[in-house]
Amino acid sequence: MKKLSLRTRVLTGAVAVAALGAGTFGAMSANASTPAAAPAAAVKADAANGNLQQTTHLTVAAATEAARATLDAAKKENQRVSVAVVDRNGNTIVTLRGDGAGPQSYEAAQKKAFTAVSWNAPTSELAKRLTNAPTLKDIPGTLFLAGGAPVQVSGAPVAGIGVAGAPSGDLDEKFAQAGVASLAR
Numbered sequence: 001m002k003k004l005s006l007r008t009r010v011l012t013g014a015v016a017v018a019a020l021g022a023g024t025f026g027a028m029s030a031n032a033s034t035p036a037a038a039p040a041a042a043v044k045a046d047a048a049n050g051n052l053q054q055t056t057h058l059t060v061a062a063a064t065e066a067a068r069a070t071l072d073a074a075k076k077e078n079q080r081v082s083v084a085v086v087d088r089n090g091n092t093i094v095t096l097r098g099d100g101a102g103p104q105s106y107e108a109a110q111k112k113a114f115t116a117v118s119w120n121a122p123t124s125e126l127a128k129r130l131t132n133a134p135t136l137k138d139i140p141g142t143l144f145l146a147g148g149a150p151v152q153v154s155g156a157p158v159a160g161i162g163v164a165g166a167p168s169g170d171l172d173e174k175f176a177q178a179g180v181a182s183l184a185r
Contacts, residue, residue: 055088058151058159062183063093066151069182070163071098074175081165081175084109086117088158090141098165105165112172113162114141116148120157123148124173147172149180 058066063085070083080100085093092113097106112123119126124146130136137144143162146169151159161179163172 056153056156056158057087058085058093058183060093063159066159066161066179066182067094067096070161070175070179071096073178074098074163074166074171077171079166079171079175080105081163081172082106082109083175083179084113084162085179086110086113086160086162088117090114090117090160093159101165108143108145108164109147109162111141111143111162112145112148112164112176113160114148115143115160116150116162116176117157117160118142120150120152122146122150122173122176123162124169127169145169145172147176149173149176151180151183 067083067085071081074081074083075098080098080102082095082097082101082105084095084106087093092110095106095110115123115126123144126136126148127144127146130144136142145164147164147166148160148162150157151161161176163176163179166172166175
């Protein structure tokens with residue numbers, strides 16, 4: 001068998017790649033021109049369906065307003081804190097780290113907000129429950145220290161505000177409550 005030159009091998013390879021690419025492009029073009037099959041059955045998705053649930057969530061603007069009110073309350077008392085606002089599902093909407101707040105305060109604020117909305121109670125109340133149920137603290141993402149407050153609509157939690165960085169949890173919670181109160185205005 002005759003050995004092919006480098007030039008012949010390169011040209012042969014290039015032709016093979018071009019042919020393969022043209023075939024793939026042609027197949028894709030043919031697929032793009034074929035109309036998609038209609039769905040077998042459309043699912044009726046409306047509020048009367050029974051398979052859907054409507055929930056209330058804070059807007060980003062409202063969450064930001066609450067976070068700013070929280071930081072303002074802390075600033076009036078010369079406290080450097082971080083604040084987090086989470087939605088009903090515990091997802092962070094907004095987090096603000098106040099000027100001079102400690103590095104641990106950012107994550108602690110998020111965990112306090114998550115804990116408050118998860119149990120629909122201030123975290124100072126939840127911390128008291130640890131005496132009867134000490135394994136609560138083992139739930140990932142939670143922090144059972146004062147400083148978290150739920151935001152409620154008709155008694156149901158729609159968000160949580162967490163504050164961390166003040167010298168006491170009582171102060172953190174006071175500032176979180178200021179954020180909750182700002183939403184009622």
